[in-house]
Amino acid sequence: MGATDKARRAAAGMAGVALATAGLSNCDGIGAVDPPPPPLQCSDVNAGQNLFAQAVRNDSTVLVTIQNFAQGGLTAASITDTTGPVRLLLVNGPSPETSRGLMLVFHVLDFQVPTATFTLNATFQISDGPECTITRTFTLDLSGGGVTVTSDRADPLPLGSRAPAAIALEERRGHEVELEATTEYAGRWKASWTVSAGTIDDPGARRVRWTLPEEPGVYQAELLVDYGPDGLAVDTVMLEVRPV
Amino acid sequence: MPHPVALVGAELEENLSLRYLAASVAADGSRAELVPFNAGSDSDQVVARIAALDPLVVGISVPFQTRARELVGLAARLRERGVRAHITLGGHFATFEYANLLRDFPAVDSVVRHEGELTLRDICRRVRDGQSVAGVPGTVTHGAGGLVDSGRRPLPPLDDLPFPDRRGAARTVLGVATAPLVGSRGCYADCSFCCIHAYHRTADGPRYRTRSPENIVAEMREDYERRGVRLFVFHDDNFLVPSLERNLERCRQLQRLMRDAGLDDVAFVIKCRPTDVHPELFSLLRSMGLIRVYVGIETNSDEGIVSLNRRVTPEHNRRALAVLRDLGIYGSFNVLMFDPEATLDGVRANLDFMTRFADIPFNFCRAEVYAGTPLQRILEGQGRLRGDYWAWGYEMRDPRVEVLFRIVTTAFAARNFKSDGVANLTLGIRFDNEVLRRFYPDAWDPAWHDALIDFTRRVGLDSVRGLERALAFVSASDVRDGDAVKRFAMALCQDVARADLQFVTECKAFRREMERRVAMLTGSSDLDDDGAPALVSSVGMGVSTEILPVPHQI
Numbered sequence: 201m202g203a204t205d206k207a208r209r210a211a212a213g214m215a216g217v218a219l220a221t222a223g224l225s226n227c228d229g230i231g232a233v234d235p236p237p238p239p240l241q242c243s244d245v246n247a248g249q250n251l252f253a254q255a256v257r258n259d260s261t262v263l264v265t266i267q268n269f270a271q272g273g274l275t276a277a278s279i280t281d282t283t284g285p286v287r288l289l290l291v292n293g294p295s296p297e298t299s300r301g302l303m304l305v306f307h308v309l310d311f312q313v314p315t316a317t318f319t320l321n322a323t324f325q326i327s328d329g330p331e332c333t334i335t336r337t338f339t340l341d342l343s344g345g346g347v348t349v350t351s352d353r354a355d356p357l358p359l360g361s362r363a364p365a366a367i368a369l370e371e372r373r374g375h376e377v378e379l380e381a382t383t384e385y386a387g388r389w390k391a392s393w394t395v396s397a398g399t400i401d402d403p404g405a406r407r408v409r410w411t412l413p414e415e416p417g418v419y420q421a422e423l424l425v426d427y428g429p430d431g432l433a434v435d436t437v438m439l440e441v442r443p444v
Numbered sequence: 445m446p447h448p449v450a451l452v453g454a455e456l457e458e459n460l461s462l463r464y465l466a467a468s469v470a471a472d473g474s475r476a477e478l479v480p481f482n483a484g485s486d487s488d489q490v491v492a493r494i495a496a497l498d499p500l501v502v503g504i505s506v507p508f509q510t511r512a513r514e515l516v517g518l519a520a521r522l523r524e525r526g527v528r529a530h531i532t533l534g535g536h537f538a539t540f541e542y543a544n545l546l547r548d549f550p551a552v553d554s555v556v557r558h559e560g561e562l563t564l565r566d567i568c569r570r571v572r573d574g575q576s577v578a579g580v581p582g583t584v585t586h587g588a589g590g591l592v593d594s595g596r597r598p599l600p601p602l603d604d605l606p607f608p609d610r611r612g613a614a615r616t617v618l619g620v621a622t623a624p625l626v627g628s629r630g631c632y633a634d635c636s637f638c639c640i641h642a643y644h645r646t647a648d649g650p651r652y653r654t655r656s657p658e659n660i661v662a663e664m665r666e667d668y669e670r671r672g673v674r675l676f677v678f679h680d681d682n683f684l685v686p687s688l689e690r691n692l693e694r695c696r697q698l699q700r701l702m703r704d705a706g707l708d709d710v711a712f713v714i715k716c717r718p719t720d721v722h723p724e725l726f727s728l729l730r731s732m733g734l735i736r737v738y739v740g741i742e743t744n745s746d747e748g749i750v751s752l753n754r755r756v757t758p759e760h761n762r763r764a765l766a767v768l769r770d771l772g773i774y775g776s777f778n779v780l781m782f783d784p785e786a787t788l789d790g791v792r793a794n795l796d797f798m799t800r801f802a803d804i805p806f807n808f809c810r811a812e813v814y815a816g817t818p819l820q821r822i823l824e825g826q827g828r829l830r831g832d833y834w835a836w837g838y839e840m841r842d843p844r845v846e847v848l849f850r851i852v853t854t855a856f857a858a859r860n861f862k863s864d865g866v867a868n869l870t871l872g873i874r875f876d877n878e879v880l881r882r883f884y885p886d887a888w889d890p891a892w893h894d895a896l897i898d899f900t901r902r903v904g905l906d907s908v909r910g911l912e913r914a915l916a917f918v919s920a921s922d923v924r925d926g927d928a929v930k931r932f933a934m935a936l937c938q939d940v941a942r943a944d945l946q947f948v949t950e951c952k953a954f955r956r957e958m959e960r961r962v963a964m965l966t967g968s969s970d971l972d973d974d975g976a977p978a979l980v981s982s983v984g985m986g987v988s989t990e991i992l993p994v995p996h997q998i
Contacts, residue, residue: 243831329513330548330834357843358929359850364857394938396945418949422941424934429926431850434937436858438948 248336250386257347264304270386277322284316314343359431396420448475453505455480463608468561507535519551534560540816558647599649603659622675628654631682636753639814661701676712683714718764735878741777744797745790782810802904847923855936887961
């Protein structure tokens with residue numbers, strides 16, 4: 201009996217042998233392919249990447265709202281290193297009422313000086329993860345009687361976020377599938393979808409319904425997640441319509 | 445029935461580390477239960493299973509950072525569920541990060557550093573006898589005054605270890621029963637990024653140990669007879685030593701013993717460094733059944749070779765792949781295109797290499813920072829280490845290279861890193877082709893083989909073209925212009941995705957044809973609804989390309 205015959209007999213002799221030729225039949229030995237980074241880490245929030253600030257001004261009072269967009273919440277916060285023509289009057293939060301964010305109230309002392317800065321030092325509890333420290337400096341632009349709040353981005357180079365996006369397949373009904381965009385990105389993001397064929401009900405929604413063509417073939421949905429200045433992430437899903 | 449030892453970890457294939465541990469505690473009279481934990485979504489089920497086992501000891505294998513948090517986090521969930529067992533962690537990651545883990549996860553009782561067979565055995569004895577684990581060599585535990593480091597445990601000779609637990613049926617590839625095994629542990633090299641080197645360098649013993657050929661063949665023979673295994677996947681970090689004479693001697697001995705044991709109809713796969721690929725040696729290995737070799741190319745740029753401490757030359761890399769190509773041995777490789785000192789010229793050198801060997805499946809990525817590695821220490825010393833112990837990171841010195849990395853990581857994320865991405869599918873279909881050639885030669889033909897090589901080359905060259913576009917962009921543009929960089933990345937993402945659709949469609953057609961050929965030859969009746977051979981994926985139905993919505997069924 202030759203080598204091949206012996207192997208074939210051995211294979212056929214095992215109950216329930218399945219013909220497995222698959223993408224990963226040899227992944228065990230691929231070796232050094234590094235996986236993408238894990239979900240949210242302290243390094244994703246240490247520089248306050250998860251925070252978004254807005255400000256409104258009422259004459260000599262400036263209200264700054266700092267919102268968190270990451271999975272988790274601020275657990276403590278303090279404001280330090282305030283410079284320029286403002287004095288901190290009130291820190292409200294972090295608390296469930298502020299959605300684990302903060303409200304700050306400043307009093308404008310000098311209408312002639314256009315900019316002020318303050319630094320937020322906080323601790324942030326990642327959901328099902330570690331507690332992290334956050335430090336971020338914000339700048340208030342008080343010129344022209346209004347106010348805007350900005351902050352140097354944590355990473356001066358483009359595409360700073362490596363948070364992957366992933367498509368979750370939620371439901372299948374006939375030729376319709378429901379897909380949902382997911383990401384662990386800590387800030388604000390928006391989704392956009394394109395498909396190689398068929399129709400998609402709302403290409404800008406996070407959850408969409410994709411109606412596949414009747415014709416057999418492999419079709420692709422592509423999700424592009426826009427992280428604003430922090431970059432973008434892409435994922436694709438390919439589904440096959442087979443003959444009835 | 446006495447309380448068992450629950451061993452937790454990924455079991456996407458037979459998890460050798462858990463199975464070696466299981467065999468070791470079983471040899472000492474304890475019952476070991478394997479608890480697969482393949483994804484975070486399995487967490488509830490894993491907790492329930494362990495609670496139902498009411499174990500004496502829970503051992504959680506934490507090999508890499510990637511899933512470390514969900515694996516370690518299991519300890520707290522087990523305590524919440526009322527599990528009172530001694531909980532211990534092991535593996536590469538735990539070996540180096542034991543202090544952080546014991547500080548941050550009080551539910552964990554101990555960490556086993558380095559190889560764990562004997563240490564876990566002793567932990568089980570102590571717990572069974574109601575004694576403290578502190579003092580067991582190889583462990584770190586909580587103590588009244590802080591952590592108690594009980595010192596290193598000398599590494600045992602590998603032949604002294606019981607063979608790994610082989611419970612359950614062997615996985616199959618094209619109907620051929622397959623099992624992983626190791627013939628050695630460690631590596632003789634000292635690459636700066638490599639956790640294998642770091643792990644064994646800090647252990648109490650040689651940094652590279654081999655099993656005797658007799659011991660290896662005895663294990664192969666056992667699995668051959670008991671489970672019908674014909675395809676052996678050697679997971680040795682490095683199958684070879686840096687001496688042609690010694691390699692020839694060892695492999696000839698293996699060949700003789702395999703023949704004597706009747707293992708003349710098997711196949712195997714290995715990993716090695718390019719410096720050890722030699723025509724005479726690999727002719728011998730091919731005659732023994734070698735059907736695939738992963739070659740650790742890692743980089744072909746002059747600065748990368750220095751930065752990563754590869755101790756090879758570009759000529760070694762070129763010659764290694766040329767030898768495999770000449771011998772008709774299927775190889776694959778990975779390129780760590782990005783490292784802390786990477787340059788645009790270095791990227792070009794790697795792209796030239798990838799173009800030259802595009803017929804051999806490859807992947808590319810950044811050198812990541814693993815716990816305990818020289819790379820971690822170097823970056824820390826330079827003040828360039830970012831992140832925390834869960835995920836270290838860094839920025840490349842040249843901002844153009846950094847932005848290039850960011851662009852290609854975004855654009856090639858699905859192709860390179862998804863389990864059902866084109867890179868893995870290409871590796872998989874080429875491997876299956878070699879299984880077909882070895883075990884079903886009547887179903888294999890040279891034209892089919894050539895078509896797969898052509899497919900591989902087109903995939904490889906498409907990746908190179910995308911990389912070259914990105915390289916040209918960062919060379920000529922202001923990389924701090926966020927809008928322009930983002931627009932470019934978006935366009936590249938879309939082009940890669942379009943090409944992937946075509947490649948996946950082709951790959952699925954190849955796969956169906958391969959299964960059809962095998963089914964015809966073996967008379968398999970595993971057919972699906974439309975009469976085609978059943979597509980039973982080794983990665984399950986949960987991956988995207990395997991979700992096949994048959995209209996009349998859904």
